[in-house]
Every structure is written in C-alpha cells, then in structure tokens.
Amino acid sequence: MKRLLHFLARLYPRSWRERYGTEFAALLDDARPRWFDIFDLLKGGLAMRVMRSRISVMAAIFALAGGMAALGVSYAMPKTWLSRAAIDVVVLDGVRHQDAVNSLVGYVGGYVLADDFLTQLVGRYGLYPNVSTPVQRLRKSVMIRPARQNEIEISFAYPDEKMAKVVTDQIVSRFIDGNVQTAVEDAREGRPDLAARSMRLMLAAPAATALLRINPLPAASAGLAGGLVLGILAGWALRRWRAGRSAATPRQG
C-alpha cells in the first residue's frame, strides 16, 4: 500500500516534487496508510498539476473533460421518440398555398390544442402518469407548424415509441376534422373566409417515428471545443492570479 502511495506521489508536477518531494515521502512513510489516501493523492496530484500547468496543458485538460462530459450527457439523456406527420394542403386556383397553410396552423391548430381534446388524449392513453399537469405537458410536446409551401408538419415527442405514433395520428385526424368543423362553423356564423379555408383538401401520410437524442459525435466535438475555450480562459486567469499573488506576497523559505 505504501509503495502504491509513493508511486502515486509521482503524479505531482516535477517542480512541486523538487520542493516538497522529500518531506512528502517522509509523511507517506510515517502515516498509517488508508485506502482513501489513494483517491486523496490522485486528487491532490491532479489539482497541483492544474495549478502549476501552462495554458496549453490547462486547455488540453479542460477540452478532454468537456468532450467526455458531453459524451456522457448524450448517452445519459432519457430516450425520447419523435413522431412526425405531414399534411398536404390542396387549394383551388387563385388561392395562395402559403396563406392557407399559415391560416390553418393558427386557426385549426388552436382547435386541436384545446383543453377538451388534450384531456381526452391524456385520459385515453394514460399519458404522463407522473406529471401533475399532463395536459399542459402534452401541449408543450406537440408542434404544429408550416413546413413546405403546401405542407403542415405535426410532431409529437414522447418517451414511448408506439404511443408517440398513436397520439400523432390522433392529432392529425383531429386536425383534418378541425379543418371541416371550423369551416362549417364559419359558414354557419357568417364569418369571413380565412385564406379560402372552405376550399381546402387535406391529405395526410401516417406518422413516422424516430429516436430523438443528442448525436454523440457532434456533442463530444462541441464539448471538446467548449472545454478548449474554457481551458484557455482558465489558464489565462490563473496566470494573472499567480502573477498578482507573487507580486503581493513574495514566497518565503
């Protein structure tokens, strides 16, 4: 055990060992070794290396740590499945697709995301069993947006693959139904036609589902780059701090 501790003492920087090495070795010989000392020496050696290192070494250490942390986070993220469906919007001649699509997203989108329908979905499929406000959570996880010129994209993210697809299909059906319902209501109540809503035809493809997660390689690269910048800044700050300290309180002994 003592032999191992003496070996680990070599992790300390050479300049530190030249100054403290002999007395440190004497302490290791005198003290009763404990298993915790292994960790203590590893931590102390690393800290001393960081404290005494040049900017390039600091940058390398931070970059490595950043890359590894990002890689860890990308694998530790809980699985989420993203189900996507596209609705093609066909309008009569003379009506701009873009107008119709934008109008639909705002108007029918509101109909789809109304509390009654979302509450129904939560109850029917038992969504978000551990969340106190599942309807709000469901609303946040659904996205309805214009995609291409004549296309509306509906997507829903959920931890269960099958449920993500089922719910997305339900939302698409509701959207198509909402298109008709709102047009009928508008006609009945004499509201002006919004972007020729009464002249639309919608075609929807079944939802496709994919695992949503942070791609490990770009994540590690980003972590590496972030760590590098942070390391350079930390090394620079440390150098300034050391310079200030040695000017204020010259070393003794």
Next chain:
Amino acid sequence: MSDPVLLVLASLAAGDKHGYAIMEDIQAFAGVRLGPGTLYGAITRLAGHGWIRPLDSDDRRRPYRLTAEGRQHLREQLKGLSAVVKTGLRRLEEA
C-alpha cells in the same frame, strides 16, 4: 470545521510541526484525519501565501512555523467563524 487550511494554521498556532505531526495534531483536536494529498495541498497554499514558512532541518521531515501574517489571518478567520457559531446557537435556542 473541515477547511484544511484553517486546520493546519490552527495546528501550527501551538508551535512548529512537520507534516506527520500536523496530521496527528489535527486528528487529536478536530477529529479530522487529513489525507497526505490534502495536507500538502494546504501546506503548499499556505507557504505560497506566506502564512507559514519552512524551517531548516537535518531530517527528511521539514517543520513549519506560523508567520505573523498567518497568525493574523487565522485570527480573522476564527473571529468570523465565532460570529457564525454564536448566531447559529442563539437562533437554535430562540426557535
């Protein structure tokens, strides 16, 4: 109190000591066993600040002495801690 820097200063306030003697003394008066890496991390910082200084020794065990600046620093830190302790105890009694 578990701050190694303060523990080492408090130990040296009683007289010059080398590393192992500091470790034993801290264990005796604070019930804390500092690992060798932690102890020498604190010694390195304290010597860097000029709050302790090494003494000449024929032995491998180098003793350290508290400097006047170190004594002053320790006094200030302990006063601060004492205020926290007094306030904490008073509030506990009031509650």
